Amino acid sequence: METVTTRSGIELAFDRVVGGDAGTVILIGGAFSYRRFPKLVELAEKLAADYRLTVINYDRRGRGDSSDSPGEYDVDNEIEDLAAIVDAAGGRAAVFGWSSGAGLALRAAASGRVPGITKVVAFEPPFVVDHDNFVPSADLAEQLHALIAANKRAEVVRFYMAKGMGMPRIFGLLMPLTPMWKHLLATAPATAHDWAIMADFMRGAALRPEDWAGVRVPTLVISGAKSDALLRTAARAITAVLPDASHRELAKLSHNPDIGLLAPVAGEFLVDAPQPAH
Incomplete structure (x- = not known):
């Protein structure tokens, strides 16, 4: 385990799996996830072994061995955290986000505050863009x-x-x-x-291109054909408003993914002609 302390004093714990010379990717888990969640560990090991990537798997604030800011809940805090992890990775890294972790990856890239992000893989960010399925309550x-x-x-x-x-x-x-x-x-x-x-983007309203114009790096959005309709709709919706994005929907994949199906698609994208950070 390694640690890094953010400018606001949050200590973040992370593991580094060194695979080779193909670059670095940071894994960002979603709700209830933590860095030693078995499928994140499996994904890290597979990306390192099969694609020569150095993989950083970290505990977001309030999880695992990372500290927290009780009562302070703001996306800017987690963007600052991710910036610290990118710095610890050497200043340049791709990011792979799962569920709300994908939302964080995209919002960090859009913010312009983490210029070291080189690529984004967004696995099933749970945007709610219509009222056809589930819309969380306003309170x-x-x-x-x-x-x-x-x-x-x-x-x-x-x-x-x-x-x-x-x-x-x-x-x-x-x-x-x-x-x-x-x-x-x-x-x-x-x-x-x-x-x-996620709150601002789970209100049943269409995503607006202007909110995502800052995501200037190549982005791959992945969804599973076995996942809920809400998540499949969200994947198509965010792909449509990103400046440089493609979408892959994988047969036999669900929100609780088979890493053997997910890792090859993510790995091939991550090692294909890495782009300079903007």
Whole structure:
């Protein structure tokens, strides 16, 4: 484990898997994720072994071995965090984001505050661009923050899965019976950071090109044919408004992905003619 401290004093923990001379990619997990989440570890190892990439897998603030800013939930904070990780990577890196981590990758690239980003892979960012499926409630942040402040972690997990992610309520009821429950409880307070990233783009409104014009690096948006319609729609919508983006929808892939299907598509894009940072 390595660490880096941001300008605001947040200590971020990360692992570095050295694969070769094909460049560096930073993995950004989504809600309830952390750097030792098995599928992130598998993805890191596969990108390093098969594509000679150096892969940095980090704990976003409030997760794993990274510190947090309780009560302070702002996307700018996580963009600052990512900038610190890029600096720790040597100042230039591609980013691979999963779910709300993909939202963070795209928002960081659009902000212009992380000029070292060279490419973006966005795996199923959960934008909600219409009212055909699920739209979170307008007061979600207020309820979520209150549950977190009261340290009601089990309720946070169930609430965010149902109200922030649109999962059937039964999933939240069954999760305590699974081995991952303890990890969900550990990362539950960090869901407020996920919501800070995604809230403005989960209102059922079309994405606007002007919000994403700053993403000037090559971008690959990936979705799975087995994923919910909301996520497949979101992938097409964000691809359409990005300046330099392509979209791949993979058969047999879901939001809980088979890394053997996901890694080759991401890896080939990441090592193909890397572009200079803008």
